[in-house]
Structures are given as C-alpha cells and as structure tokens.
Amino acid sequence: MGSRQVNQAVRRHGGFSMVEMAVTLAVLGILMASAMPSLGDWMANARIRNTAESIHEGVQKARAEAVRRNQSVTFWLVTTADPKVLSDDCTTSSSSGSWVVSITDPTSKCSVAASPTTAPQIVAARAVGSGGEGVSVVATQRDGTAGPTSITFNSFGQVANATPIGVISVNDGAADSTRRKYKVMISSGGRSLVCDEAVTDTTDPRICPAS
Template sequence: MRGQHGFSLVEMIITVAILAIIAAIAVPSFTNMIQNTRIRTAAESIQNGLQVARAEAVKRNAKVKFQLSDVDSSWVVCEVANVADDCPGEEEIQSRSTSEGSTANVTATVVPAGNTAVIFNGLGLIEQGTNPFTQVDVDMSETVMSAADSRELRILLGAGGSIRMCNPNLGEDDPRAC
C-alpha cells in the first residue's frame, strides 16, 4: 500500500478558517494605519506646498503667496504684487486639490485662526505685516477615527521662513516632537 500524499479537504478547510480569523482580527489595525497614512499625506502635501512657495519666491525674487483652503486641505501657490492680492489664475505656480490623493476627511486647522495665507518675499522670509499663520494642525475627523487612534501632525513656520513638520503628541525627548 502506498503512503498518503498531499492534504485532505478537511485539513484545507481548517487552514482557510484559521487564516480568515487571523485576517478578521488584523483588518481594524490596517484601517487605522491607512487613515494615519492619509493624515501624513495631507501634512506632507501642505509642507511641500509651503516649500514650493518659498523656493519660488527666492527663484523669482518676488512675493509668492501660499493659500490654504479653509474648507479642506487643498492649496494654491501664486505670485502676487501686493500682500492683499488674491491668487489670480494666470499667476498660479502650483496647486493641489483634495481630489488629488487620498485626503478625504482630513482637516487642516491654522493658527491663528482665520488667516489661511503666507507670503514669502524674494529672500525666502515671511513678508512682514501680513499676519501669516504660524502652524497648521492636520488631523482626521473624529467621525472617521477616534482621537486616541489618530496621529495628528503639525507644520510649524518660523519667522525666518523655516518649515518643520512634527508630532504634537510625543514627549519632549523625542526629536519628532514639537
């Protein structure tokens, strides 16, 4: 009589059932990871937009405005003649809408509230007298993800035009902390 080769149908069903249970346990943690990746994507997009605005201001030796939408995390970079000017369509350098990428349900809150623009001068410094925002907090809506699971990120603007992304929830000893 020959020895048995392979595996039986019962063994295969048990293996598939065990794999299904393990996958069902892992799915919620993958959901949190995906949502936190969306927060990071939106924060990096805003940080990159600010860096583009600063670099273009130096390159053009002109005033360049970074305008963040007060509704979502979309933004536009444009050259302006006066600090009070809005971004005209023909002077637009670069823009990003929320439909580009996976930033749905991500909120961007500026400090001080109400001012969603920063103007860089030809030296790459923040234009004096424009009352720019100094930080942007990027987080997920609490209807989508609990505050405990969410990994909020913050973008800080220094007076000299420096742009830094950090995590406000980390301790002082961590270099990623604000």
C-alpha cells in the same frame, strides 16, 4: 471511490483535503478579522501623514520660489466642490488640504495652467484628492487666531503678509490615541517643519516647538 480514498489520494499527491481547506480558511478569516482594526489605523495615519507632508511641500515650494524669483510668492489653502480636482469654483479656505502656490489670489482660477504671466501666475498646485479623505485641516496664525488662508514669502524667504498662516493642524478629528496628529509650523523667518503632537521627548526632532 469513497471520500476517505479521495483524501488519501490527495495526500499522496501533496494536496489538501476538504477538511484541511476548511480549517485553513477559518484560521485565515480569524487572522484577517483580528488585523482589521490595526489596518484601519495604519491607513488613516497614512492619509494624515501624506496630507501633512503635501502641505509642507507646498509651503517650502512657495518660499523657495520667492527667493529664486526675487519676488513675493504666496501659498494658499483652497477648497473646491470636488476635492480631487482643482477647478475654477475654488475659494481660499483655512480648513482644506488642497493648495496653490501663486503670485496673486487664485480664487476662481485654480485650474489655470502654471504660467509666469497668466493670472494668477500659478507656480504649483495640488488637490487633496482621495488620499486626504477623512482628514481634518485647520490653519491658524502663530498666536492661535483662526481664519488665515495664506502665507506670503518675500525675496528673502521671510513671511511678508499681515495675517499669515503660522500653524496648520492635520489629523482626522478622532480622540483615538492610535491616530496621529501632525502640525505644519512656519516661523516668522519663513522656516517650516512637520511635527508630531504625540511626541513629548524634547530630544526627539519630531517634537512640536512652542508656537
């Protein structure tokens, strides 16, 4: 049976000829290639957003626990050799997406299980993990002073330490306008929010307030 007869037979049974299959694959390849840049932006923005929301969740947890326990609780940014694991090689850092909420300094104790008595009395913790790869985190005080690694809340939910984190910038360091740039901002009264630096409309709740 010749190729023409094969194609006719395939058509009669509702299938595709080799030519049609090749054309379909070629078109699919073109569509996938054109979608790759936007897909890359979407994935990068998802990592940035997830990291910002994770950090904000930790800050909120620290404040809520300070009020609930009627004692000071601290949110710490920490870094480890492996960003996927909170291990005992951890140190405090102003440029990491991993965090620990605890009563005392968690340096070298980040793998300790949550406990009300065992130092550092961890309440909650999260490693930035693979979901935060390529994401830049920079913490500053509210006035822009660099270097703070923690923020302590007292039993009233107010900021209690002398040099607290006031702003945490979360982005991927790219100048590309398609990449999101978020901030986690904490007021002196202890309230926190995630805002989008690209938003300029003052009526939009995503806008970043003046720090």
